[in-house]
Amino acid sequence: MERESRLTEEEKLFFMQEAINEAKKAEKIAEVPIGAIVVCQGVIIGRGHNLREHSQDATSHAEMFAIREACQQLNNWRLEDCQLFVTLEPCPMCSGGMLLSRVAEVYFGAYDPKGGTAGTLMNLLTDERFNHRAYVEGGILETECGALLTDFFRELRAKKKKASQNE
């Protein structure tokens, strides 16, 4: 496991803002706003945002698109020198995808008390029993990343309330 981040604080904020920009693409099309990017030697080589409703595919998480695009870009399933940024703490599937692709460092924004497996419910990314471990750092632009989600769900509840009143 990496013990120290390879990035400066400025770089972390810059790349998390790029993940937030991805999340906003989801928000624009009424998907839960979560975004992710993969960075290799300072260059963004994978991007993704949640598309579950549009794709009607349960695996359409931001991180999976970003990992797949990064693998394509490098023509290599190993992302050993890469960093992954995601606005919400990853779920088991995405944490697992990070382990399989051997991403070196994972940075996330908001913590996920219900399903986060990069420190909250458990930490799959640092579990010594798997054949890869990643450096993990949460809470990067946490307020902005969390607000995207709370605002989205607040508006959704308001719309649903309005719709039920109009029935």
Next chain:
Amino acid sequence: MERESRLTEEEKLFFMQEAINEAKKAEKIAEVPIGAIVVCQGVIIGRGHNLREHSQDATSHAEMFAIREACQQLNNWRLEDCQLFVTLEPCPMCSGGMLLSRVAEVYFGAYDPKGGTAGTLMNLLTDERFNHRAYVEGGILETECGALLTDFFRELRAKKKKASQNE
């Protein structure tokens, strides 16, 4: 969580054989032989086999292809009435994909002592903290499923040894 399987023993063997047939497709193209299928009301609606080397994509696991195809077939990210069969105990990514797609029942063949998260290292599929739990049963056609893998790796080692002797 489902407490009892909805399938007969005969059905379990039949569908695991179908997953083995998928694994053999991987074997034929020199990929680690792991196969998976998704079943809905007795009909196979998703199939997949490991394609990591051909795709150079770390997320190219059998189960992920089977889940994605099943979601496409149903045009629904929820596979709530479905069974998933896979020849090897799932990893964290695939276990997570099963949770997200809300697969009702998961049947696997061989146990994976190094990375299995459906009972061996942990059981993500029955963890009460996630918002879905599945019925899980391992060891279906375990010998056949395991032999596919041990034979594959034995041949790979033999080929490598021969290649190094010829250098």
